[in-house]
Amino acid sequence: MNLKTLSLGFVLASFMLSGCSSITMLRTKEMRAVGDDVIAKNDSAYKALSAENAALRAELDSVKAQLDASAVAQKRLQAEVTVLSNRMSEETVRRDTRQEEIIYRLDLLLGKSDKILAKKVVVNNGVASAVMEPDANAEKMVEAETMFNAAHSDYHRGEYKLAYNGFKQVYELVKKGEMAEGALYWMSLCLMEANQPAKAKTLLTNLVDSNPNGMKACAGMYKLASIYGNECNLDRKKQYLQMILSNNTCASTPELEQAAISLQEMLDFKSSDGRSATEICREQMR
Template sequence: MRKDKLFITLFLVAILSAGCASNKELLRMQDDIDQIRAEVVELEQKDAAVDRELQRLEQEITGQIEAIKRSQADTLIKIDTLTTEVQILSEKLDDTNFRISSLSQQVTGLQLSRPPLTQSTQPKAGPPPETTEAPRTSEETPSSPQSLYNTAYADYLRGDYDLAINGFQEFLRLFSDSELADNAQYWIGECYYSQGKFRQAAKEFDKVIINFPQADKLPAAHLKKALSYFELNQIGQAVIQLQQLIKEFPTSNEARIAREKLESLGLSPPPQGGKP
């Protein structure tokens, strides 16, 4: 009997001990789960912080890339502008040389047409007669198309653009069939462009394109018309003009400038074709 009681007692103690052990294990497992959850939350927070940092870096890099692109575009535009100015100066030099050559030919012609001065025709010694030279007025009729053109072009070189415009317009009125008529029309556009009157300049350059389809300055007229549109912030019209220039005069220096301008705007130049 005593043995049975002892056995029962030991059995109950064993059961109670097992229950205590199970509770401790459950508590330990719960602690482990809580710790894992805490670690997961911490990792998620770190991951979110890394994502935010990556987004910030991406935005910063994108901004730097855009700034570099804008800087490159501005540089290309400045280069194009300088190239155009050099071209204009070169054209001015060519016209000046042409003017000098023409004047030299006129002087040579006058020298050849002057009769030789012989002894019998030499005047007797004495004081020269007093002469007065009347000043040139705008109403004087020019002796030749070249002299009127040279006078207007000299006014342009001096920066007297209004006077130059009047001179070139008078030249076109009197000598519309002259081989210099296309040049006169072009320089009217340049005068307005130099004055910052870009809308009127575009109209004058357009007259070169329409009225003188075989003009030497046709590529330059296309380019300056496009640049006038850019100054007026009419980008679409300017792009169309540049594309037309490239198609019609693909090998010209103006077409090269037009391609660089389009590329600086992120646009692809049209395929080559048309006039050489």
């Protein structure tokens, strides 16, 4: 092989190597360009997804804030409804009590209108004339009524001890009759307000037992049913509710309807776990 041939081979080899290097560089540039384009597209997609995610998060936060505000508003509404309900209940009690007091005072006025002054016949020179003289019993009733009204006012002002003493004085003054019954009944209410249900129960029991057809018998029996219910003595509660329903005196009283509803609720009671109403009541008291 001569020198000319070797030179030619070297030139050809150099040309080939130079061509391959150029092709490799071109392909590398193309790959880099493709990679940069993919990265740019990925960056654009990521930014778009991030923006969309941020918008969704903001919307979720807004919805959550609205739900929280709605829950707060609902709680406030429930609280306002409860307050209004309690006020209506208290006002109903005051109205009923005031109505009872008015009826009671009217009965007293009508009953004693012919007792304030008693006729005494005096014969003078053969002529009979009627002379009016005070009736001691009527004066006592007037005094008792004044004390009763004062004690009643004390009760509604929350002065339960003072009211109790006033009603007690009324009872000791008259001893028997409708005013005495009323005094015993209100004395028991004062004791209940003073958290002395045992003493209240004793007074109410005496009231009901001594005069089961009296003016305050039906109210007294319903109060006894409530006290025994609070003590989880449901048998005794049921007994007094049945007494109200079977007492003709209670036929036109609000206690009759209340007793019927309470007794029906007791009869309809069924627990999901088989426990009795008494067991559930005692567990709630713990």
